[in-house]
Amino acid sequence: MIAVRLPTPPESDRQVIEAKDLTKSFGAVTVFSDVSFDAGRGERLMIMGLNGAGKTTLLKLLADQAVSDSGRVRIGGRTSMGYYAQEHEGIEDGKSLLDHMRLSASIGDQELRGVMGMFGLSGDKAFQDAATLSGGEKTKLALAQLVVGGHNLLLLDEPTNNLDPMSRTAVGEAFSQWPGTIILVSHDPEFVRALQPDRVLMMPEGQLDHFDESMLELVELA
Numbered sequence: 660m661i662a663v664r665l666p667t668p669p670e671s672d673r674q675v676i677e678a679k680d681l682t683k684s685f686g687a688v689t690v691f692s693d694v695s696f697d698a699g700r701g702e703r704l705m706i707m708g709l710n711g712a713g714k715t716t717l718l719k720l721l722a723d724q725a726v727s728d729s730g731r732v733r734i735g736g737r738t739s740m741g742y743y744a745q746e747h748e749g750i751e752d753g754k755s756l757l758d759h760m761r762l763s764a765s766i767g768d769q770e771l772r773g774v775m776g777m778f779g780l781s782g783d784k785a786f787q788d789a790a791t792l793s794g795g796e797k798t799k800l801a802l803a804q805l806v807v808g809g810h811n812l813l814l815l816d817e818p819t820n821n822l823d824p825m826s827r828t829a830v831g832e833a834f835s836q837w838p839g840t841i842i843l844v845s846h847d848p849e850f851v852r853a854l855q856p857d858r859v860l861m862m863p864e865g866q867l868d869h870f871d872e873s874m875l876e877l878v879e880l881a
Contacts, residue, residue, distance in 0.1 A: 661825075661830075663778065668810060670700075671738045674698075675698050675702070675738050675812050678697070680693045680731070681693070682694070690716055691712070691864075702858070704842045704843070709881065718814050722814050738811060745817040745844075750792075750801060751789065752789065755789065756780055756786070762804075763805075763807050774806050775803050777806070793821070798819075798820060812840045815834075818850070827847065828853075830850070831849060852875060
């Protein structure tokens with residue numbers, strides 16, 4: 660059982676992030692074109708679409724982990740962005756869990772280990788090679804890194820993958836109470852219900868709509 664509590668985020672400007680006319684292709688295949696949207700302080704925006712619609716690619720563009728063919732992303736003033744990558748690209752073999760946490764925040768080891776403990780990564784687990792972690796433990800480590808980052812904008816790409824049901828519930832409750840800005844990709848309807856997104860961005864069209872609980876039926880297909 661984990662007990663997650665997210666710290667109060669630093670205040671951002673009213674407009675946290677804006678994307679304008681983003682286009683991305685892989686070879687001759689255009690994944691999406693001319694996608695524009697913004698997200699304000701405290702807003703929850705969910706990106707939806709079928710497999711291959713460019714949801715993860717769009718998050719990577721926002722996180723500056725990929726380059727668009729055209730268009731731009733503007734980060735608002737006082738915005739601190741954290742990115743949860745679905746494939747845990749930021750977790751490196753040969754480094755301990757505590758090493759990873761030290762890269763995420765300049766605070767003492769005791770405090771870092773306290774955050775890890777919230778996710779059930781306690782005791783000697785802190786010194787374990789991250790290569791030996793299960794999928795669920797890697798998810799917990801990546802989420803712990805986000806928590807200590809002091810961010811006010813979180814980009815979340817399937818953040819409940821590999822978690823057991825009780826952990827998914829605890830993570831959902833924690834994020835639902837967090838007042839920062841969240842841009843989310845998820846096929847977990849219970850997590851989405853907990854977050855109660857304000858708006859939905861339908862991909863690859865880039866169409867914005869208000870979130871409605873009837874959309875939960877589509878979440879597992881996304």
